[in-house]
Amino acid sequence: MYTGVIVAVHTLAAHAAMPSEAPRQISDAAGTKNAPVVMHERIVPEAPTVYTSPSVHEQQLHSLATHPQWQHLLFYKNNKAEVISDNFYLTQPKAQSTKSLRPYDELVATLQAANDKATLCRYPARYLWLSHQLPDFQVDLAACSDLPNANQQVSLMLVSSYLKNPASSFGHVLVKTRDAKAPFSDSHQAAVQGGLSSEDLLNDTYNFGARIPSNENGVMYALKGLFGFYDAGFSKTEFFKQDAVYSKNEQRDMWEYVLNLDTFHTQLLNYHLYEAQQARFDYYFIKQNCGYRSGEILELVSDIKTTERLGAWYAPDYVFDQLVEYQNSDEPLIAAVRYLPSEQTQLRATFVQLPKKVQTAINAFIDSEDISALAALSEKEQALATDFLILHRNYKISQDDTSEHRAIKKALLSQRFLLPADNTLATLPVPDKPSPALSNKTTQTKVSIGSNDAKLGVSLFVKDPLNTYTDIDKRFEAIQLTLGYDYDDNDVAVTDFVFLDMQQIEDVAQPLHGEPKLSWQLKTGAREDIFTGAHHSPYATAGIGAGIKFDDDMLGYGMLNTAVHDQELHADVGLELGLRVKAQDRAAELSYQLTKRASHPAAQLTTLTLRQQLSKNNDARLIMTHGEDTYDSDGVSASAAWHHYW
Structure with a gap:
């Protein structure tokens, strides 16, 4: 699983007894900043628990253990391990013992387990990072069949506030990945034709949220959320499920911030998200919430400080405030910002662009639900009105999925088949809306x-x-x-x-x-x-x-x-x-x-x-x-x- 591994002491037990004070940070290995994972031929050492290569010294291992990226990989902050679930850490498998976790011990244990396929495939971000820091240490992740595509582009998504639910009044944050080679679909045009592209809807999202009992009442939710009685974690699902909740059901606009990362940091972040799914955390509605945890991943791949916030509160918007205000002399952290309007926003913006005669007929149908309301229109106008009404009925179904709504949609589809082809609706743009992070x-x-x-x-x-x-x-x-x-x-x-x-x-x-x-x-x-x-x-x-x-x-x-x-x-x-x-x-x-x-x-x-x-x-x-x-x-x-x- 590895080649040329490394440590100039006699036993791992001797490592664990050493003090952990060391210089705060070391530089990246020369010439490897943008290098992808190198897949090497597997070499099995004669003594897998004792490393004798002189290429890395004990002091360098202590420096690696205090490196900010290593501690972010461990979710180790302010001298404390933040993961509360069992078996996330190699050296402290029980959650009750994580208060005594030492990043140095975890580093040594990670190196020690490099030849174990199960461990290697469970912690791809750790091993990728170590191979980047130690040129003589290379790992082969090709045998790990369940890992995500490490070269996927990563985005943070800001979901607008939702006043009908006070818990959503601060907005929400999602992490989204996509094939970097696939071009973005035009979300406005795709939306009026029935939704985002299938590729976009099938992209993965990571959502950080609390585990809440299905029968929890609002008062208990508020109290427990404020005082940390829930645990939480990242869950992975396809984007269409999130789109159904936020864009269609709750009618919330979204903004996608595509991150501008080099190859190594793109791979590191994708693998870190994979590892993060194994972790559970204490959940605090005001501070350690979706914004805090999703924003924390930015600190792994940049020097932005999204979690070092004065005060014991943290709104999801703050992540994007930091992104917008972040200054770097090399390259911006934001590659692009894409506006994804809600279904309601799309319908309203499209409707006002229709001819007045068509608007009147559409409103007459909405009031009466009688297809004869369109009879006074020309065939081309009927096609335009029917296209809009089908989208409008989908919108109604997302709010209240009843047999009546579905029957009306079926009648509209039958009527549409009798009319000539028309693409007018798809050409009507939805005006771009600036992100609230500005x-x-x-x-x-x-x-x-x-x-x-x-x-x-x-x-x-x-x-x-x-x-x-x-x-x-x-x-x-x-x-x-x-x-x-x-x-x-x-x-x-x-x-x-x-x-x-x-x-x-x-x-x-x-x-x-x-x-x-x-x-x-x-x-x-x-x-x-x-x-x-x-x-x-x-x-x-x-x-x-x-x-x-x-x-x-x-x-x-x-x-x-x-x-x-x-x-x-x-x-x-x-x-x-x-x-x-x-x-x-x-x-x-x-x-x-x-x-x-x-x-x-x-x-x-x-x-x-x-x-x-x-x-x-x-x-x-x-x-x-x-x-x-x-x-x-x-x-x-x-x-x-x-x-x-x-």
């Missing part, structure tokens, strides 16, 4: 100086609709705390705590019939009461309403709100109106809120916010408010704020 990071610190007070706030997770490259129709914030200093009272107090704040604006003027029209919002936390000024008043506010999108960068909305709290009468009702406008690195929002409590006059608050982006992760804002019948905001006040994202 926006700011997700953690926010804000400082504001106003005419009445000064405030300092921190938000762990923020998706602000006024920020550049964020969705104007969605707002999301979690775990926000604001301290305020009142000039008149010379007092510092917590003025606002937000546990969760979500808003989704749907376009009531959406031209495609049957699409969601109801807008909603939900906000919970504790705040200064608007009527009494009481600090730390817990509340929960829910609202429903309607919105209208004038274009991608301008919308208006109205909400009817109900709030419950701990103050007198324990409930308020209210009205909220808003208008948002964005233009490149500038944005503005005008909002009006009316709140009524039975024992008080209606409180009114009008706010104008003007935003100017200063850099990717910094912006300045001017906020002007006018209050009536509120505790401390009667009249006009103004403040200037600086937001920093990290």
Whole structure:
């Protein structure tokens, strides 16, 4: 299995007794950086457990054991082994003993087992890396029939947020592989013809997730996920299964970041993903989640620091923030970015490009489900409308797979066979949408100086609709705390705590019939009461309403709100109106809120916010408010704020 192996001590036991301190890093073997695995003739040594070649010294082995790539292969971080499953480590086969794992011992054990086919085929990344570091040590992986193609191109995929499930509000990360020789299909064109190419859909994806019992309720899921009561790991499946969940069922856009790696690092990463499937980890929803583990693999093949994050939280977006901001003097880490719109995005973008007459007939069919709605169209127009309706019915089936939907699809297909061939639908493009990773990071610190007070706030997770490259129709914030200093009272107090704040604006003027029209919002936390000024008043506010999108960068909305709290009468009702406008690195929002409590006059608050982006992760804002019948905001006040994202 190996040739010319190596160690200038007498026994492996002697190695294990040696101290592990050594220089932090060694350089790659000269001339082998881009070399693939070399398949050598197998040579069986006379004494496989004792190596006597003088070509490698003990100090070099200690250096190899402290090399960052070796420790990443072991999932060894901060002097601790992170794998909790049995039999992942050669020297510590029981999970309970991994706290005492030593990378040096594991290195020696790996070298010792090089002639064992089962071990060699189980740890191809380890042996590939060792053959790259030690020129005299070469392994033959050709006999390992279950290994993946090591030369597959590797991508990281960002899945957009999904507000209908708070657990998915931060987005998601997938790792995807593909044949580097196969050209990318045009995802937009392929989509309108019935899906991505078969080659693309059959590519492998690696998904990191927790193992959750099928009958787990939401409260237990949240608590256990926060405090590490689940274990998790990478699972491998074909991309079409992930596409069905995210693009078709949950209607989430995706962006594929193709990594720019040389031959050696491409092979190393493919083999590392193969090894990672054997490992189980503790799962923490806020930190050691899909973003953390998927981003960690980048540290194996580059000097990017995706997991060295200040704070005990980690949003999946952060991986792609780091990718976008990564600077390397040699070559960029991103080879290409491909936008994969959801099925809903594709349908809506295609529908608005159809002739008005065809749109009217399509909507009539959706309302009546009667094929006669298309009778007034020409044969060519009927073919175009029917092509769209077949895709629309597939979309409906992905949401609710019923016999009625399938019967309608069958009738549409039968009708389509009677019509002439037409390729018009396939020529309609889906506009490209910039990745949200081009926006700011997700953690926010804000400082504001106003005419009445000064405030300092921190938000762990923020998706602000006024920020550049964020969705104007969605707002999301979690775990926000604001301290305020009142000039008149010379007092510092917590003025606002937000546990969760979500808003989704749907376009009531959406031209495609049957699409969601109801807008909603939900906000919970504790705040200064608007009527009494009481600090730390817990509340929960829910609202429903309607919105209208004038274009991608301008919308208006109205909400009817109900709030419950701990103050007198324990409930308020209210009205909220808003208008948002964005233009490149500038944005503005005008909002009006009316709140009524039975024992008080209606409180009114009008706010104008003007935003100017200063850099990717910094912006300045001017906020002007006018209050009536509120505790401390009667009249006009103004403040200037600086937001920093990290």
